[in-house]
Amino acid sequence: MITSINPADGLPIGTYDLHDDAHIERKLAAASLAQKEWRKKPVEERVGLLVAMAKALRSGKGKYAEMITREMGKPLAEAEAEIEKCAYNCDFYAEHAPQYLADEAVASNATESVVAFDPLGVVLAIMPWNYPFWQFFRFAAPAFAAGNGAILKHANNVPSCALAIEEIMREAGCPVGLFATLLIEPSKVAGIIEDHRIAAVTLTGSTEVGAIVASQSGKALKKQVLELGGSDPFIVLADADIEEAARVAVKARFINVGQSCVNAKRFIVEDAVADRFVELFCAGVAALKVGDPMERDTNIGPMARRNLLDTLHDQVERTVASGAALRAGGHPIERPGFYYAPTVLDHVTPDMAAFREETFGPVAGVIRARNADHAIQLANDSEFGLGSALWTRNLDHARTLARQIEAGAVFINGMTASDPRYPFGGIKRSGYGRELGVYGIREFVNIKTIWVGPAKAAALTPKTAQ
Template sequence: MPIATVNPANGETVKTYEAMGEEELERRLQLAEATFRTYRTTSSEERARLLNRAADLLDEDAPEIGRVMTTEMGKPVRQARAEAAKCAKAMRWYAGRAAELLADEHPAEADVRDSGASRALVRYRPLGPVLAVMPWNFPLWQVVRFAAPALMAGNVGLLKHASNVPQTALYLEDLFHRAGFTEGVFQTLLIGSGAVDEILRDERVKAATLTGSEPAGRAVASTAGEMVKKTVLELGGSDPFVVMPSADVERAAEVAVTARVQNNGQSCIAAKRFIVHSDVYDAFIERFTEGMKALRVGDPQAEDTDIGPLATEQGRADLEELVDDARRGGASVLCGGERPDGPGWYYPPTVLAGVGREMRIHREEAFGPVATVYRADGLDEAVLIANDSPFGLSSNVWTRDEAEVDRFVRDLEAGGVFVNGMTASHPALPFGGVKRSGYGRELSGHGIREFCNITTVWHGA
């Protein structure tokens, strides 16, 4: 894929970039290594001051960078501005809490006395340059949720962003530089995916984080394993949205629409499989389908647009193949399901019922505004359907029965269980999945410690 901004609303190429050559890439790796030697010794207070400044600048830039994101990957501009605000919030959260999250830990004297220590502690120290391989769907947020904790921990960042969001990638480097961070603390590498393996093998790069496809995650994990380097992987999901008889069905259906189509349906944590108890199935499906039909599809730069185009032409083709396969297998199309005429990579909000296990969409992630609905005759069947997926990122359950809540929390195979609400990431809550959704955690205290050397300090008598 060329490194270029291609407007998905009309398919026109806005700007192209040359990939960095070997000489420039080597210069940047040298700079990252050299910068880390000094940046690692800066105080938490100084890092916080710089990160807060970056948050202030991002708030000022939100209208413009929002338009850039929308031009590059098609999300409605209102959602783009909200993404920028969320990033600024996360920066401030880590700036305010990193010192506490990384404070020395002191085991109780009685617990370590028989080790021969007069005292002992655990200290969190930075690892070094961390490579971040990031996707296009949340081009600011995916990066900031790595960068904010990593930089506050004293690491330096090397960003390999998706090739279709180069302007956003370069903006991020410029943002941190304008905030006052030393040049080598955060660098954007304009390179193709083929260059990632060599960079990860470089001894100067100490760890990697990737959000993206399962094949990309396998490739990074394989190389990192060979080189014995720490990785955090978030590889997408096919999250269940379970509705039980005691739920507020009208509210559940309303939230379900947003949960499915946020970011044009191109979200790892978007609810994708809607599992509804037979007692409320008809009522839920009627409201849900009506809500999907009512969404406004159009120019993503317009303030009243609910759904813009998909980010890439190939992405739309992949989504169409999943829908067509389900249709051939006997699934019912309750709304949508047909590519509209005209320019741009648009696809309508679509609801599929009668989906079977043999259909591709049952086991593959549908990255776009397509929902699949399932009927469950009881809690056991709902759990069975929910777990019948290779992914396990998050989940949503709607019930007022506390015993049912306990059962779902116990048995759902996912990194999160959201009760009577939709999945959302938040700086204070750990984010990540199980199964083929990856491993490790971002955000919260867990996220900032992922790229730390957890050091035992032992003092003799």
């Protein structure tokens, strides 16, 4: 049985029965059968499902946003934006999938040889709680457009969101069986990955879980896309617009209560402007309202689970004990629920927890760099490589430095964000593969060469045919 907890007060919302082996078998069989028919439909017909998905998301936006906020604590305005982003992603792929999946001609001596993009089959999607709708629809829109089916194993602290996704797919007219949500314990995942009806696996989650799933998928020779942890650098050079950089830095760190793989986490600032940046940054943090996530002016709601809060507080305490200066916060808030004070740690160094580890919550670490080269060195001194931001007025210099940053994305004079137009993913222990853009839709396809040689010039005569 799964119990859903409201992180704003720590009280149970509801309980849900786990699906048994017989249910899992029925869903896998149905998905395999439905996908075999779905793949036969032209992409121009398949994208109609995406249009309907977007409509269902928007029509239920208020209901689904409140569900997100109750179940994982995201401020309501951010939850509404999450639903709208899901709908936009569906619209985007509905428009662009036919182009992205069109056969590509190959210049050769053969006639009309092409590269084609065929679906792989049924994909197992293992999804996290921090963006309970976006993480799924980010994957699902291109996957369905490409002709695949999907089985969702969601995080067990967001079961109502997981079942609501199934409701949305039904409302959108998804073919029966093509998609299913499974409420199961993590111990069941390995068996599903091994099942011959699962063609591939996508996971968004922690690096530790990613390593386990990669091992299981590799053993079964199944394709994987892994979007894992991050400790994104937010680099501020001396010639940057410091006021704007500090303003954006507050949002980049504290959106979603700091619980995102691509939140900025390490603020690497040149010495010459570090004091001014910290002053402005702390003023912005002080202006954040901590409170009930259902109230529209709340900026910081609760963290999603008690154990996440405890882990974060331990990281803060270890960092301060190692010599970092505590500029703001640094403690749980005494109220019902799982609230942590927005925290700024200054003079963080590479030997400290807030530098080495992913801080998944409302905690920012400021690291001081001697110059631009030292800033890049510090940025790359991490096991992670998901996103990054670079602030400078010298755009030519920025483009040069961006090539040196070890990350899946570099945002110059802006905050890292996912967008359907651009590929999204990481390197190093942040995972591999890409979502979104043309590269995302081609992750779960068979990139097939179809070579066509010249036809024989001489036709068979009736006599030779005998």
